[in-house]
């Protein structure tokens with residue numbers, strides 16, 4: 001088996017038994033590192049704990065946008081904690097804009113989310129950390145505007161979906177995307193793989209999020225990345241070993257591992 005890294009997982013969201021199972025099996029599946037992203041302050045603390053327990057875990061600290069905003073006090077507390085733990089922080093994330101929350105409830109205003117994201121980007125720039133972004137469809141150009149404003153180049157749009165003009169802009173700006181196991185059955189993602197350069201691509205599970213197709217009913221596990229890489233190689237018409245190496249090196253370089 002060739003070497004892989006999971007560029008985006010919520011390891012802290014698995015139960016204790018599954019965390020142990022995944023960590024025990026990492027060597028066997030040749031997965032050297034996991035970028036474990038955070039949901040809120042508690043999740044940051046848990047990911048830091050996991051990183052201390054398992055050296056393969058590289059934690060990202062942030063606030064997931066698909067939830068109610070933190071109060072000013074909670075946000076200040078989070079920034080304070082991140083500041084104190086910046087040496088342990090591989091990246092700022094997961095951060096972004098609440099596309100799915102607003103699809104369910106269009107009354108939710110985007111402005112305060114943009115404001116919070118702007119604060120995270122200010123900090124990421126100051127701390128010189130990569131950013132892990134949740135920004136899909138109409139939200140992606142808004143996030144591109146912010147990244148350009150902050151002159152941030154080290155940006156990873158995880159599980160990206162969006163229009164061709166934004167895709168062109170992201171490629172030109174040197175931003176990275178990551179591909180989840182749904183590349184095995186989603187035409188939209190297959191199309192994205194063919195149009196996005198391999199040298200700005202990574203692979204992820206976004207676990208414990210569950211997948212469909214052959215993965216239906218299965219607990220999401222980094223082993224699934226092997227299937228994704230083989231599909232990416234097929235779509236790119238490249239040798240799997242070449243694609244494995246490229247995706248691995250991209251992640252290593254991007255997250256400075």
Ligand SMILES: [Zn+2]
Pocket residue numbers: 008010037094158206
């Ligand atoms: Zn995520």
